[in-house]
Amino acid sequence: xxxxxxxxxxxxxxxxxxxxxxxxxxxxxxxxxxxxxxxxxxxxxxxxxxxxxxxxxxxxxxxxxxxxxxxxxxxxxxxxxxxxxxxxxxxxxxxxxxxxxxxxxxxxxxxxxxxxxxxxxxxxxxxxxxxxxxxxxxxxxxxxxxxxxxxxxxxxxxxxxxxxxxxxxxxxxxxxxxxxxxxxxxxxxxxxxxxxxxxxxxxxxxxxxxxxxxxxxxxxxxxxxxxxxxxxxxxxxxxxxxxxxxxxxxxxxxxxxxxxxxxxxxxxxxxxxxxxxxxxxxxxxxxxxxxxxxxxxxxxxxxxxxxxxxxxxxxxxxxxxxxxxxxxxxxxxxxxxxxxxxxxxxxxxxxxxxxxxxxxxxxxxxxxxxxxxxxxxxxxxxxxxxxxxxxxxxxxxxxxxxxxxxxxxxxxxxxxxxxxxxxxxxxxxxxxxxxxxxxxxxxxxxxxxxxxxxxxxxxxxxxxxxxxxxxxxxxxxxxxxxxxxxxxxxxxxxxxxxxxxxxxxxxxxxxxxxxxxxxxxxxxxxxxxxxxxxx
Numbered sequence: 001x002x003x004x005x006x007x008x009x010x011x012x013x014x015x016x017x018x019x020x021x022x023x024x025x026x027x028x029x030x031x032x033x034x035x036x037x038x039x040x041x042x043x044x045x046x047x048x049x050x051x052x053x054x055x056x057x058x059x060x061x062x063x064x065x066x067x068x069x070x071x072x073x074x075x076x077x078x079x080x081x082x083x084x085x086x087x088x089x090x091x092x093x094x095x096x097x098x099x100x101x102x103x104x105x106x107x108x109x110x111x112x113x114x115x116x117x118x119x120x121x122x123x124x125x126x127x128x129x130x131x132x133x134x135x136x137x138x139x140x141x142x143x144x145x146x147x148x149x150x151x152x153x154x155x156x157x158x159x160x161x162x163x164x165x166x167x168x169x170x171x172x173x174x175x176x177x178x179x180x181x182x183x184x185x186x187x188x189x190x191x192x193x194x195x196x197x198x199x200x201x202x203x204x205x206x207x208x209x210x211x212x213x214x215x216x217x218x219x220x221x222x223x224x225x226x227x228x229x230x231x232x233x234x235x236x237x238x239x240x241x242x243x244x245x246x247x248x249x250x251x252x253x254x255x256x257x258x259x260x261x262x263x264x265x266x267x268x269x270x271x272x273x274x275x276x277x278x279x280x281x282x283x284x285x286x287x288x289x290x291x292x293x294x295x296x297x298x299x300x301x302x303x304x305x306x307x308x309x310x311x312x313x314x315x316x317x318x319x320x321x322x323x324x325x326x327x328x329x330x331x332x333x334x335x336x337x338x339x340x341x342x343x344x345x346x347x348x349x350x351x352x353x354x355x356x357x358x359x360x361x362x363x364x365x366x367x368x369x370x371x372x373x374x375x376x377x378x379x380x381x382x383x384x385x386x387x388x389x390x391x392x393x394x395x396x397x398x399x400x401x402x403x404x405x406x407x408x409x410x411x412x413x414x415x416x417x418x419x420x421x422x423x424x425x426x427x428x429x430x431x432x433x434x435x436x437x438x439x440x441x442x443x444x445x446x447x448x449x450x451x452x453x454x455x456x457x458x459x460x461x462x463x464x465x466x467x468x469x470x471x472x473x474x475x476x477x478x479x480x481x482x483x484x485x486x487x488x489x490x491x492x493x494x495x496x497x498x499x500x501x502x503x504x505x506x507x508x509x510x511x512x513x514x515x516x517x518x519x520x521x522x523x524x525x526x527x528x529x530x531x532x533x534x535x
Contacts, residue, residue, distance in 0.1 A: 013205065013255045013278055013369060014312040015470030016053035017460055018103065020373045022320045023060050023082050024068070025411045025431065028424025035411060037083035039424065041091050043414070046442060047100055050377060050453075051460035054101035056207050056257075058320055060088065064114050066176040067393055068320075068409070070209060071112040075194045092202040101204035103257070108191050109210045110177040118178050126167050133187060134178050135170035137220065144168075150222045151232060154210070157397040170220075172213060172232065174393050182214045182241065192248060199252040206249075211258035211271070211280070214238055234267055242276040249278075257281065257314065265305035272311035279369060282314045286322065289335035290355050292482045292498045299366065303474065306368075312471050313368035317359055318376055324408045327382035329355035338394075343384065343403050351527065353379050357455055357515035358496055358529035362484065364459050365494035365531060367472050372456075375412055378445060379452035382407040383434045391431070406431055416441040458513055462531065466512075468492040477506060493532040500526045508532035 021040060029038025037060065047055060059069035062077040069079070078085050092102045111118060117133050124130040126138075137148040139162065147160035148168055160168040161175040170179045180187050195206065215235035223231055242256075249256060258280040262268040271277050288298045302313045317325045322336055330352025331345055356379060363370055385406045390396075392404030411429040415422030421438040423429050438444075445453035463469045468490030479485040482499035485506060492512075497503050502523035511518070512531040524530055 011471075012053060012101075015367070016369045017051070017364070017463065018054045018056055018369060018371050019047055019050070019052040020056045020058070020319060020371055022058050022068075022374060022409055025409050025429075026374055027412065027414065028426075028429070029083075031424050031426025032081075033424060033427035034081050034430050035423075036081065037078065037087040037091050041087075041094055044091075044095055044098055044100065047095075048098045050457055051464060052100060052372065054103055054204060055095065056103040056205075056371070057105060059105045059107060059209075064112055064176065066112070067174055068391075068405075070107050071110075071114075071174070071177045072107050073112040073114040074116075075106075076197055089201055096202065102202070103205040103207055103255075104198050104203050105207045105209060106191070106194065107209040108180070108182075109213045110171065110173060110179045113176045113178055121169075122163060125165055131167075133181055133184055135181055135216065135220070136167045137170075138166065139168050149220050149231075151220075152223060153397075154213075155394055155397045156399070156402070170216075172210075174397070179216070180214070182216070182237070183218060188241065188244070192244065195245060195248050199248070199254050203254065205255035205257065205278075208256060208258045208277070211242075211277070212238065212260050212262060214241060234262055234264075239270065239276060242271065246275050246277070255279070265301065269305050269309050269311075272306065272309045274309070279312060279314050281316060281371070286316050286318070287336040289333070290329050290359075290498060291334070292484050292496075295362075295498075296476070296484055299474075303367070313366070314371060315363045315366050315368060316371040316373070317356070317363060318373045318408065319371070320373065320409055321405050322408060324380055324382040325356040325359060325376060326352040326379050328352070329359065330381075338402075341402055347381070349381055352381070353452070354516060354527045357452060358498075358527055360452075360456060361459060361513065361515050361529035361531060362494065362496045364463050365469055365486075365488060365492075367470070367474050367488070373408075375408075375410075375440075377453050377456040378413070378440045378442065380410070380412075380440055383410045383431075383437075385410075385431060389432055410434070410437070413437050413439075413441040414443065416444040455513075455515065459531075462513055466490060466492060491534045493534065494529065495524060495532065496529040497524045497526055502526065505530065505532065507534065509535045 024035045026035045027039030027043045029036050060078050060082045061072045062074040062079045063069045063071050078088050095102050121130040121134055138144050140146040144166050151159045153159045154172045162168050171177050212234045215237040217231035221231055255278040258277045260271050260280040261283055271280055282302050285298045288294050306313050327347050330347040330349050390404055390406055392406045394402050395404030410431050411423040413421030416438040420429055421441050445451035468488045472489050475487045477485040483503055484496040487493050502519050502525050505524055510533045514530040516528045
């Protein structure tokens with residue numbers, strides 16, 4: 001087992017490297033084909049050897065799993081597929097012993113239709129106090145047959161479902177995920193109690209799912225494109241919610257990271273004021289194509305929007321919803337957009353891998369914190385899941401045109417020569433591993449000094465050893481049009497060549513790490529990054 005590294009203290013979250021675990025696909029401990037907390041505990045040594053500061057688990061709560069656990073039936077119980085509450089407590093404690101903090105996922109916008117509150121609301125009927133916890137409304141039209149409004153869904157399909165007594169209920173996602181009414185004090189009290197429940201069990205922070213969607217226009221007015229305020233995104237009442245949450249987090253020394261998709265930089269920054277969220281995900285960088293000019297603008301814009309509130313930026317290349325980096329960077333269109341996902345998109349994986357290695361060094365050299373999605377450290381590509389094995393509701397609600405998100409959720413390969421590449425000891429994994437998956441296994445990459453895993457381990461060790469790569473200033477250097485070059489404190493330089501031809505490196509005294517071999521004369525090849533030191 002890897003030796004524990006000293007945990008970061010105080011404002012550790014400002015420049016932490018945080019590893020995201022999608023539990024169903026990380027490691028299977030009981031052999032039923034689904035990843036679980038026992039499997040995660042058994043693989044904590046991998047995270048310690050990798051050198052991460054914290055791990056974020058996507059929802060492990062009791063759930064029918066209609067939307068991969070984001071349809072929560074009980075926030076205080078662990079789903080039996082993943083284990084027990086006691087298993088979660090053991091994991092939190094064991095990770096802490098290894099210097100790794102645990103962040104859990106809270107889904108406050110909606111619950112499962114199997115949640116006790118929603119079952120009671122259906123039984124109680126129109127006008128009942130139970131229905132006030134959700135958004136139940138009569139329909140429009142002569143017989144109430146038309147939904148109460150025309151709001152667009154976050155997934156494809158309708159946002160209202162009619163129940164047998166004639167009323168409709170709101171769900172911005174699937175019908176199995178009814179939205180909560182955040183104007184009701186009981187909803188706020190419940191979530192404050194949920195936060196305390198997990199903080200008291202030792203979690204270091206909370207990631208807030210769909211953080212900008214909770215509060216709705218009380219009139220439920222129809223949606224008009226381009227008219228502000230939006231009826232259910234970024235409503236002003238959200239800030240009162242997060243101020244109350246922040247007071248609770250401060251009692252425990254815990255932190256928040258919000259999933260906040262907003263195009264308005266000023267309104268985005270409001271969520272990061274000192275009395276609200278600590279950090280929020282940076283989707284501008286995540287969706288940006290492999291283009292030097294656009295990446296530089298994304299970096300500059302991100303740093304600029306965080307500066308007025310003194311919050312650190314976050315950087316991420318991929319997550320459980322997004323096409324994997326190796327695949328995306330190997331395509332003609334290297335940006336990410338849910339609307340453009342399609343089956344059969346041609347991909348050059350060799351080129352994509354080269355760019356993903358360079359992007360890893362770029363990301364880890366930027367000021368702020370970094371989120372690393374499971375399998376990115378292995379260079380895993382996106383898999384095209386057979387149609388009869390797809391489980392993601394995004395695919396079905398699109399009428400079968402969207403391949404969904406399962407392709408980035410394939411169970412991880414741990415041991416090249418073990419059944420199912422070492423994911424678990426028994427049943428076939430819940431999503432099929434494609435041919436050649438074992439070639440990416442952790443044990444095989446651990447023996448290869450040139451592997452993606454070795455690159456990440458070395459980069460994270462250097463980042464930890466070099467405080468200049470943490471939170472702090474960034475200064476751009478003059479560079480050719482397709483090259484990014486900047487300095488960090490302590491005489492550290494990062495250069496990324498996004499062109500096809502080699503370029504000369506700026507003056508330096510030492511090469512700390514390169515994403516690929518330099519040229520014979522010391523130049524930087526295309527799609528390659530390097531960390532340098534000047535003394």
